[in-house]
Amino acid sequence: MKGILKGDKRSIARAITVAEDGGADAQKLIALVYPYTGKAHVIGITGPGGAGKSTLVEKLVREYRKQGKTIGVVAVDPSSPFTGGAFLGDRIRMQELSTNEGVFIRSMATRNYAGGIARATKDAVRVLDAAGKDLVIVETVGAGQSEVEIVRVAQTIVVVHAPGMGDEIQAIKAGIMEIGDVFVVNKADRENANKTASDLQAILQLSEADRAWKPPVLKTVALTGEGVPELVEKVAEHKAHLNHGAGHERLMLGAENELTDAIKEKVLSSIIDNLRKEGKLEGYLQKIAKKEMDPLSAAEELLKEKGLE
């Protein structure tokens, strides 16, 4: 714990592993770390695979280093739903930063948690926050439409698009388009970048009438770093906007979500473990498998019997 607060890399790395492996150790760790969190600005980078998220993160980190800031990066890639294995390749685009003293990069597999991040991503962010990083950048898995869990982790969400990845119809759909605080059209040196940017702009204008923060649309070329200083500026503006009150609302909403989720998880696992121990599940499983009873009715009966319904 002392190691984490001092920013010792070995301690940070070990702590993130403990968080990932879950269970009682992880719970203890987070309880210790929690009081030291809340200082870092957490930025989420999301968008479809191949849009250039990792390359953009690398350039962002360089820009922040120029300002003398320290940065933690959590880069999430998917686990195989079949073997549980994962190939974590985001780091390849950031390897030159690995020996940079002010930067800590951690790759993380989703371990089949849905929503574009891993169950432990939030805890990894907490560890890096407690370790004193000024900024923590979370790169989600290649996210298409509904991978929006990142809103529970990051304060400022950057949605990265690239030209030629779908028309306005894609942009009208719900989900990822609604969570962005800053939109980026990366690979802006390509054909149609202006069209993509104005499509995004047009769609955003439809919904932004009543919003205090109007998400800007920026163009970048992550490979050369073009547009990255402007992105840093917009992210800072959003942070300032949050500091003017909007952030508190978000924090409270986040706290409510987390508390209710935690209660659900605890209550659920205790009820289910109990039913399993009493051997009450087996009979219902047979009935459901044979299509004699639907799962919802079975759940209702079980809970009634327990006096929980």
Next chain:
Amino acid sequence: MSGKKRIRVLIAKPGLDSHDRGAKVVARALRDAGMEVIYTGLRQTPEQIAETALQEDVDVVGLSILSGAHKTLFPRIMQLLKQKGLADVMVFAGGIIPEEDVPDLKKLGLKEIFGPGTPTGTIIKYVSDNVCK
């Protein structure tokens, strides 16, 4: 709800090799065996590799080298891993490494050297048998 512990492996390419077919094949095989594999990409310095192993908290490092510079690069990598408190990380290597160099490399602390043509199953078995998790 407790997550299952996973073996984390770093596959690294030290030095100036220009291709990484073998490293990718091994990375893919270990992935399919249920491990979490972090790949560094080409042309890594010993410092980058050791630092990555540290930040990623891996259980295993696999070094792939074709250039013939293993006698220069491997001692440096092993030394840096030790300095960073990662002496307990298992290190194996593969690529083009002459038979006569193997004893010296093992003295450095490398656990095993897999030459060209090694079935991926052999590497998977070796890694899972030798990592206690």
